[in-house]
Amino acid sequence: MRRLSSPAVATRVGVIAKRVGNPVGTPGWKWACGFYPGSDPADHARGIAETFDQARGAFEAACHVFLAKRTEVDFEVYRRDRAFHAWKRAMWAKGLQLPTQVADGRAVCFCGAAIGIDDMNVHIWAAHMEAETT
Numbered sequence: 575m576r577r578l579s580s581p582a583v584a585t586r587v588g589v590i591a592k593r594v595g596n597p598v599g600t601p602g603w604k605w606a607c608g609f610y611p612g613s614d615p616a617d618h619a620r621g622i623a624e625t626f627d628q629a630r631g632a633f634e635a636a637c638h639v640f641l642a643k644r645t646e647v648d649f650e651v652y653r654r655d656r657a658f659h660a661w662k663r664a665m666w667a668k669g670l671q672l673p674t675q676v677a678d679g680r681a682v683c684f685c686g687a688a689i690g691i692d693d694m695n696v697h698i699w700a701a702h703m704e705a706e707t708t
């Protein structure tokens with residue numbers, strides 16, 4: 575499986591992968607282009623192909639159309655959502671509760687910062703939004 579990203583923003587926009595478990599004689603590759611949140615799922619595209627090169631060609635054509643409809647805000651929505659979920663998993667991995675899980679709405683981040691329901695997202699985006707890599 576190869577994860578493909580938009581080089582301009584280093585956001586993963588899709589995937590090309592070998593199909594597994596499909597009947598013999600059916601196309602061996604699949605591809606998908608799109609991300610959520612930050613775009614309408616109706617704008618996403620996917621397909622199957624006989625070869626990797628065919629899948630890549632179809633993928634690149636679909637992503638060209640998909641990316642032409644995206645704005646920087648779309649990518650920011652997606653990156654912030656990814657950052658929130660990564661932060662949430664890190665909190666849980668350390669046995670910490672989120673502000674939304676405690677009665678008074680206040681908690682301590684794994685970095686030591688005091689956070690509340692109202693400033694949780696701002697803290698995550700400022701302190702824990704990872705640099706995207708391809």
Ligand SMILES: [Zn+2]
Nearest residue numbers: 683685687701
């Ligand atoms: Zn923190």
